[in-house]
Amino acid sequence: MLLTTAAFAGLVFVAPGALALDNGVGRLPILGYNTWNAFVCNIDENIIIETASLIQSLGLQDAGYTQMNLDDCWGEKNRSAEGLLQANAERFPSGFNNLTSQLHDMGLCVNAGIYSDSGWRTCQDYPGSYSNEALDAETFQNWGFDYLKYDNCYIPFDDIIREGTLGRFQRMADAIANLSSTTGQPPLIYSLCEWGWSQVWLWGASMANSWRVDNDIGANWDSIAGIINSASFITQATNFYGRNDVDILEVGNGDLTYEENKSHFTAWALFKSPLLIGTNLSAVSSEIVDILSNPEILAINQDPVVGTSISPFRWGLNPDWTSNSTFPAQYWSGPSQNGTVFMLLNTLNEPADMFFNLTESPWIRAGREYSVRDLWTHTDNGTAIRNFTATDIPAHGVIAVLLQDAGDEPDGIEPSCAVYCQCGTEDGTYVYGGCTTEY
Structure with missing residues (x-):
């Protein structure tokens, strides 16, 4: 429904x-x-x-x-x-x-x-x-x-x-x-x-x-x-x-x-x-x-520092704030004492790739790179810069990762803003003009 x-x-x-x-x-x-x-x-x-x-x-x-x-x-x-x-x-x-x-x-x-x-x-x-x-x-x-x-x-x-x-x-x-x-x-x-x-x-x-x-x-x-x-x-x-x-x-x-x-x-x-x-x-x-x-x-x-639940930052298959008991929200994040935890939930009945811009989560800072820890494989999987993609998540499967701040992102990355709605210069010029709603 x-x-x-x-x-x-x-x-x-x-x-x-x-x-x-x-x-x-x-x-x-x-x-x-x-x-x-x-x-x-x-x-x-x-x-x-x-x-x-x-x-x-x-x-x-x-x-x-x-x-x-x-x-x-x-x-x-x-x-x-x-x-x-x-x-x-x-x-x-x-x-x-x-x-x-x-x-x-x-x-x-x-x-x-x-x-x-x-x-x-x-x-x-x-x-x-x-x-x-x-x-x-x-x-x-x-x-x-x-x-x-x-x-x-x-x-x-x-x-x-x-x-x-x-x-x-x-x-x-x-x-x-x-x-x-x-x-x-x-x-x-x-x-x-x-x-x-x-x-x-x-x-x-x-x-x-x-x-x-x-x-x-x-x-x-x-x-x-x-x-x-x-x-x-x-x-x-x-x-x-x-x-x-x-x-x-x-x-x-x-x-x-x-x-x-x-x-x-x-x-x-x-x-x-x-x-x-x-x-x-x-x-x-x-x-x-x-x-x-x-x-x-x-x-x-059991985090002794942060007691809050993860929350959806994008519903995914459905428009945000849409109630769907068959296909609930897919993109979740929340703070923890050791970084930002993400849950990507494939609610589809077939494997799927899932992508998001890091700053869609309110707990992520722009212009920073993040180390990636997979909470199910227990492996360190490099760093994420600006966005993250998980490929071939099984039907009704999950990806759970912990992202930890690893410092400033490398210089010279274009575009200047990862998500460039209203991105502008000090003199009042829009860098890219207007907003994008694409993820």
Whole structure:
């Protein structure tokens, strides 16, 4: 579906990321595992510990993945007589205190995560947290959890809740903050799973560490392309402590090709999204582990100096600011502590060459040359002067490069301006006359 609208251009200048929730936790995107995509409701304590062990043995812990999150279906269908949530006795017979202790003892989890819902019930019909926010936040912390994914099902009727989506999620945010002030412990990392339907990115940064921007991801290229399209218009919402969550990683799942897996992982990481693996690690290939472990891509995601996402500087196939869930923006860049990172995404169904002038990115200076580091081949590929061309990018494939300033460009290069719209001399003469819109 193709849609061009001034509304997108109007939204792009809002910068809620500047108001991100600086609450002492979650400054950088979390790296870890979430149970939903691989196991859905088929989770138990053995699966959790086995998966944690695989994260260690496959080298993913060494790559930085130190979080284990339980998704829906972990509980009993009803609260206890005292009104407390309960771990499912059959699937978690040892209880959650024992489980989180095991995870921490393994050295795996700086954070162990759990799931609940802002409505009466969770999406799989287990007890939700509406009207029990303070009690549940305390329960989660007492169990040893440090992270809460908070979903959006079974919403109370309007005459009961009498507040909008923001207010419903604010209730748990307040409970988490109050609990922290009472106990002196760090607040739970708070991740909103609202699916982006009420422009959650506009207000999520005031209460949460991350917020979902689209529907649940599917293990197919169409789903990934659609989420990239949604993210392309709200990249300014991401900064330290608050970020767009583009959902669980499907790397290695479904019918994704090798190139699609690389593109999926690259986009998620460079968006500064949380990176939560959703693959069954007992059957994962070494090729997929290598993708998930790419140290140079992960270094951008975990940049301690620059917290912002990459952003499109040209849409490419479509006019700029065009929403197209099948063919999203192709040309992206952003700053990092070590230079300007570029992502070139071939959204076409066939190989393609991609070209851009360096100063199309706002992070590049005119009149300078730049060393080129390929973040997937891990090679230094000479220097770029004025422009860059990537040839024969596979269908749905990606190029990710880091450009570092290497000094002034050589003297005598013509034309005098790489992009010569309004390029003129001191005496008021246009060098080339007028503007060009060609790239």
